[in-house]
Amino acid sequence: xxxxxxxxxxxxxxxxxxxxxxxxxxxxxxxxxxxxxxxxxxxxxxxxxxxxxxxxxxxxxxxxxxxxxxxxxxxx
Numbered sequence: 001x002x003x004x005x006x007x008x009x010x011x012x013x014x015x016x017x018x019x020x021x022x023x024x025x026x027x028x029x030x031x032x033x034x035x036x037x038x039x040x041x042x043x044x045x046x047x048x049x050x051x052x053x054x055x056x057x058x059x060x061x062x063x064x065x066x067x068x069x070x071x072x073x074x075x076x
Contacts, residue, residue, distance in 0.1 A: 009050030010043075018043045021066070042066060 007015065018039045025035035045065040 011051050014043050014047055014050070017046070 010018075018036075021042050022035045022039035025038050026032060030038065042065050046061050046063065048059055048061075
């Protein structure tokens, strides 16, 4: 079991994804620390967490959490 905060269990794609999401949160005014936490929470929600070994364990990603941000707020 890896300690909390250890990102070695994530794929390079997940790490890149978190980086981009974090920049977006910072752009919208979140502090660096909060943006990082939110970004990893979003990556976990979208991809189901870090990489897991075993054949057939891959699952389709759920893009709903990533799309939600642009629609929050005003009436639609």
